[in-house]
Amino acid sequence: MASIGGTVAKPWRRGLLLGFVLALQWGCSRAPESAHVPVYGDTPVIHAAPGSEWLLGVRLTRRPERFFEIYQPLVDDLNRDLAGARFRLDLSRSNAVFADKLRHGRLQLAIANPYPAVRALGHGYRIVARIGAADATRGVIVVRRDSGLRDLSDLKGTAMSLRDRNSLGGVMLVRWMLREHGIELARDLTVRGVGSGESALLSVYYGRTPSGASTLSDWRAFQRTHRDSAERMEARWQTSGLPGNALLLQDSLPAHVVRHVRNWLLGLNRGPAGRALLARLDTDRVDLADANSYASVRNFIRRYEAAFGSVEGEQ
Numbered sequence: 001m002a003s004i005g006g007t008v009a010k011p012w013r014r015g016l017l018l019g020f021v022l023a024l025q026w027g028c029s030r031a032p033e034s035a036h037v038p039v040y041g042d043t044p045v046i047h048a049a050p051g052s053e054w055l056l057g058v059r060l061t062r063r064p065e066r067f068f069e070i071y072q073p074l075v076d077d078l079n080r081d082l083a084g085a086r087f088r089l090d091l092s093r094s095n096a097v098f099a100d101k102l103r104h105g106r107l108q109l110a111i112a113n114p115y116p117a118v119r120a121l122g123h124g125y126r127i128v129a130r131i132g133a134a135d136a137t138r139g140v141i142v143v144r145r146d147s148g149l150r151d152l153s154d155l156k157g158t159a160m161s162l163r164d165r166n167s168l169g170g171v172m173l174v175r176w177m178l179r180e181h182g183i184e185l186a187r188d189l190t191v192r193g194v195g196s197g198e199s200a201l202l203s204v205y206y207g208r209t210p211s212g213a214s215t216l217s218d219w220r221a222f223q224r225t226h227r228d229s230a231e232r233m234e235a236r237w238q239t240s241g242l243p244g245n246a247l248l249l250q251d252s253l254p255a256h257v258v259r260h261v262r263n264w265l266l267g268l269n270r271g272p273a274g275r276a277l278l279a280r281l282d283t284d285r286v287d288l289a290d291a292n293s294y295a296s297v298r299n300f301i302r303r304y305e306a307a308f309g310s311v312e313g314e315q
Contacts, residue, residue: 054108054253055090059098059116060196066225067091070280071111077277082260095164102248109261110248111281113137113215114297115168117246121291125248128258129265130289131281132244138216139173140235142204149210152181152237159190161200161212166311168297169215170197172304173239179307198222205229211236217282242297244283262288 056078058071071089079086087109092098095116101107102120112120114137117127141160143149149158155178163170175185185191192209194200197218204212205226214222216238223230249261268274268286278284305311 052085054085054087054257055106056087057090057092057098057101057107057110057112059092059095059112064091073280074277077273078261078264082257085257095166105250105252107248108250108253111245112248113168113245114243114294115166115172115301117248118291118294118297118301120248124251126251127246127289127291127294128249128262129247130243130245130287130293131247131278132283132285133241134243134293135241136217136244136283137169137173137242139169139171139177139213139239140216140219141174141211141213141237142201142219142233143211143236144204144207145232145234147210149236152178152183155211156183156188158211159192159209160185161192161194161203161209163194163197163200163214167197167215168242169239170200170213170218172300172311173242174213175308176300176304177237177239201226201233202229205233220282242300243289243294245281246289246294247286 056071056075058067060067068089068091075087075089090101090107092101098110098112099116099119102110102112102116102125103123105124110117110120110125111131121127141155149155162174165171178185178188183189192203194203194212197214198221200212200214201219201222203209216235219235247265249258253261265286265288268278275284278286
C-alpha cells in the first residue's frame, strides 16, 4: 500500500489525491476562453495584437455576474461580422476607475451615464448614440411602505443610503431635488455611503437606513431581481429626467469600425433579436446622438457645481 509522508494512505485519501492531480493537470492544459471572460480591475489587460482587440467599458452598479449576463450578449452581437478584430467587455468597479480609463483613453467603446460621458468629450471621445429616452436618467428616493415617511420634509434628521457622489441619477439629481424643497443633504440628513444602487436599496429593506437613493433603472432592476423585498418598498419621490446613457466611441478607431458600430446600433431597433438585447439594458430604443444631444446635462452640471462645488475626481 502506498504511503504519504511515511504514513499509510487510506483508499479514500488516494482517490482524493488522484482527483486533485487530474484537476490540476486539466486546469493547466485547458485552453483559455478569453472571448467570454470580462476584464476587471484598474488597468485593462489586452492579450491580442494591438489594433485587433478593443475594450467596451461599463461601470459596475450591480453584481459582476449580473452585468456579465446583461452585456456579454451585446458584445457578442457587436462582434458578429466584424472581420479581423473584436471588442471585449471591461468592467470598472467604481466611477473613479471608470473615469480614469476614459481620461487616459484606455477604452475604445463605452456605455456611460451622462456625467462621465460629457466629461470624456475632452479626452478623445465622441458620443454616437443615446440608450433610452431623452429623459431616461432619473433618480428615486425609496422607503419601506411601513416607514411613515410621507413628505420630503420627513427625511430631515434621518439617515439615507447613497452610492458614489458623482452618480448623476442616483445622487446629483436627488440632491438637487432636495435643495429645491429646502433640504440640504449634508446638513439635514446623515449620509451612509454604499457601493451601489442595489446596496442602497438593500439598506432600506433591512432597516439600516429609513431611505435610500438610486437611479430609476437600478430600482426597476431591483424590482425584478428582489421581487419579494421590493413589494415591501416604494419609490416615494422621483427626480426630473435627463438623457439616457451614452455610447462613447474613441476618435482613434478605424473608419470601418466606426461604420460597423453605427450600422449595428441602428440594427438594434429592428427585429426581435435586437429588441431583446435592448431589453437587457432596460430600454426599448437606441438613437444616434452627438454632444448636442447632451447639452441639458452640461447645463445641469454647471448649475450643480455652482451650488455644491466640483465633483470631478470624487468617488
